[in-house]
Amino acid sequence: MKKHNFSAGPCILPQEVLKQASEAVLNFDNLDLSLIEISHRSKNFVSVMDEAISLVKELLQLPEGYSPMFLQGGASLEFLMVPYNLMKQGGKAAYLETGVWAKKARQEAEAMGEVVVVGNSADKNYSYIPKGYTIPSDVDYFHCTSNNTIYGTQIKAFPKVDTLNVCDMSSDIFSRQIDFTQFDLIYAGAQKNMGPAGTTLVVVKDEILGKTGRQIPTMLDYTTHISKESMFNTPPVFAVYVSMLTLRWLKENGGISWIENINNQKAQLLYSEIDRNPLFTGTAEVEDRSNMNACFLLNDEAGKDKFEAMLKEGGINGLNGHRSVGGYRASMYNALPLESVQALVDIMREFERQS
Template sequence: MKKHNFSAGPSILPQEVLKKTAEAVINFNHLNLSLIEISHRSKEFIDVMENARSLVKELLNLPEGYSVLFLQGGASLEFLMTPYNLLKINGKAAYIDTGAWSTKAIKEAKLLGEINVVASSKDKTYNYIPKNYTIPTAIDYVHCTSNNTIYGTQIKEFPKTDALLVCDMSSDIFSRKLDFTQFDLVYAGAQKNMGPAGTTLVIVKDEILGKTGRNIPSMLDFQVHISKDSMFNTPPVFAVYTSMLTLEWLKNLGGIAAIEKRNEKKATLLYDEIDRNSHFKGFAAKEDRSLMNVTFNLTNEADKETFDKLWNDAGISGLKGHRSVGGYRASIYNAMPIESVQVLVSTMQQLEKQIG
């Protein structure tokens, strides 16, 4: 029986993408060679890279003046690459602390300059998105994390600032309509909503680069990667190819507008059950609930053994909450079918019938 995969990442991918990727690993493009053994300099793979970058621009409606890169090191490396490329010598940056990943980004940025944490939701275990904060003047950039996988919160309205705006979108990229011209730099690990672990999407406005006065190590310099079309070093061919297939799948579904409707429908179904069923309570503040990661707890921990057996018996996988929050986390990324969410909701209703 195929599992209902609610894993937070590496996470679910469309079945048709998995099928095509599996075929390509054996015989790519009828070359009688595997995808993972061809040269990354070959025309066949260069076409893959160009198509992947083109699909990003098309799906996100990016105007001229933005470069799209497929890099390595995950969002964790972007925590360091961001200040290297944007934080001037003796400069300052503002960060919004909404969870574990923004905390790590802050730690890395502090290695290179003065970092002002302008808002934080740490006081309530990051179960909300801070609002009504003031962004200082004379800063090089503002950094935020759009969606927080661990805590199940999501930014609905992004900071308004005259400084550069940077966003880590690792867990909700391609899930909802946004005006990407408001951002100067966006980065996202592929393994939540775009592909397998191993590549990181970077979208950067060209005109903001080369202004820090820093000597940047080559592997950390966006301009170097742009000049080499994401191939300064050997790219992660498997991850880029699978991401390209996922982007094609998304385009064929009707793009971002279509997937946003599906995501809203899935999230509404699950949140409605959490709010209706007295055996459960949501973790994140209602106005900040994520469309991608639904976090919730039992109202009575004594029911844990019963509920865990129910969802395991139903073929559900990856539902356990992060250790820092406990409870449960249903990650319902783009590829998650609504039928799997319905199975989870039915399981929650079964608990209600059993316990009364």
């Protein structure tokens, strides 16, 4: 039976990418050696890293002066690396707190200096994106999280800032067209929308670095990794390779504009059913709903066992909501086909018919 993978992460990946990756594990580049046993300094893998970096620049339409890096430690390490590299000694930063990961980022920054929380939606369990907040003019940078995987909210319009602009795009990177040059630093764990767990994409504007006045540990210094082209230490070769294949797949099919159109169709299809079907209720404010993660509840928990039996029979995987929200979460990342969303909607309609 075909499985419809709505898992929140690690994410679904294109079937053709999985096939190519599995072949490379056995025999990479016709070397009769595995991708994961060749030297990362070999010209064969260096070409992989070069293509991955080039694809990032092309897909995000970045001008000269931006450096993409493939690092390790997940977005969680970036929570620390961002203030280490951007917060001046004795300085401060502004954070928009819209979910668990945004909160964790803020907490890490507090270890480095003063943090101003300019907006916080914890009062309604992070079910909305704060609006109308003011960013102080004397902060070293502003940090936001573009998409909140757990709560199903997404920033639709980013604020204009008079300081450095930083965004955690872990769960919606490459999913929609925006002006990426409005940001001075972007980071994203690969496992939400780009590749397997193990690498983190960081894109930084070169000119903003080296101005904190603090001593930065070598491994936490972005300039270290830029100068060594993401190979200061042994990179996670498999995660980088699969991310490169996914970015290549995206480019060959039409880029971000192509996938944004499909993502909009998927979100429209599912949210329309959530709003129409009297058995379900969405948890996020309508204007802030995420196109990547749709969170919803059963209005009557008495039907839970029956609904979940129908989901299992229909091959629906990974739909359980996060424990802090409950209910269900349909993660509709780039590689999830429209037909999978239709399969879920069909089950929701049949559940209504039988209730």
